[in-house]
Amino acid sequence: MRKLFPALVCAVLGLCLCGCRQAAQPIRGVIVTGQNNHNWPVSSEAIRQTLENSGLFSMDVAVSPAAGEDMSGFSVDFSRYEVVVLDYNGDPWSETMQQAFLDYVQAGGGVIVYHAADNAFPEWEEFNRIIALGGWGGRNEHSGPYRYWQDGALVRDTLPGPGGSHGARHEYVLTLRSGAEHPIVKGLPARWMHAEDELYDRMRGPGEIGDLLYTAYADSTLRGSGREEPLVFTVDYGKARIFHTMLGHAGETxxxxxxxxxxxxxxLLLRAAEWCARGQVTQKVPADFPTDTQVSLRPEYRP
Ligand SMILES: [Zn+2]
Known part of the structure; x- marks a missing residue:
């Protein structure tokens, strides 16, 4: 293909046909942040750098007013973006902003739900459908079932109890599940060692998981649930492309x-952002991906 479609042709078309990428228009995205019980200045910057350093994305960062301040002027024109990354866990958005977000998602928008973004808005019913599973904020059996991997299937457990917990931070293995052919994970190892992180467990919600990508075992000796927890998945919500990762607790710096x-x-973030935006993944599996026994870091947020 490269011979038939040199980069010049791609540049003229504004669409890459050969994998040269430089010619393709960068994907436009926005990170919504500004309130979080986590270190959002670090998380939002890490996400921005990771995406932009690939050369594939051009990201804006929408920072909300601080907690307790007037939210009425905070608005994001979602229609300008191919992918929205949620790094927000705070005060309710204005009704106008909520509706704009729903309009974007229901029109087939791309959304990444990142870590504590799934703690947000426990009372907003439609938001909880979009994230599928959430935690904390008073979530319980009225929020929906627990979902976890048991005996080769993703089960629904309606047992009463709180939603959302995690044990001590540690390194842990992620295991590929039912979505093995999904473009986000296709070709990635079936098992790999994640660097030290929280492991969310006992999450609950409407729970309409589309493709379950990776789970991890929440070890009860580390105050985990003792279950194989769904940590990385897509959400079945109309035409929208929604990717939910519970990974990535932000550090101090x-x-x-x-x-x-x-x-x-x-x-995963890079591949998911491309899939959310364009429905396909053109990125190759990198040589520095972790193995099932060896953590791999990109400390500069670049390949
Ligand atoms: Zn966290």
Missing amino acids: LENNPAMQCTGFQV
């Missing part, structure tokens, strides 16, 4: 941020 410096975390 960009330099001390292992969960987000993990090559596996970054590669």
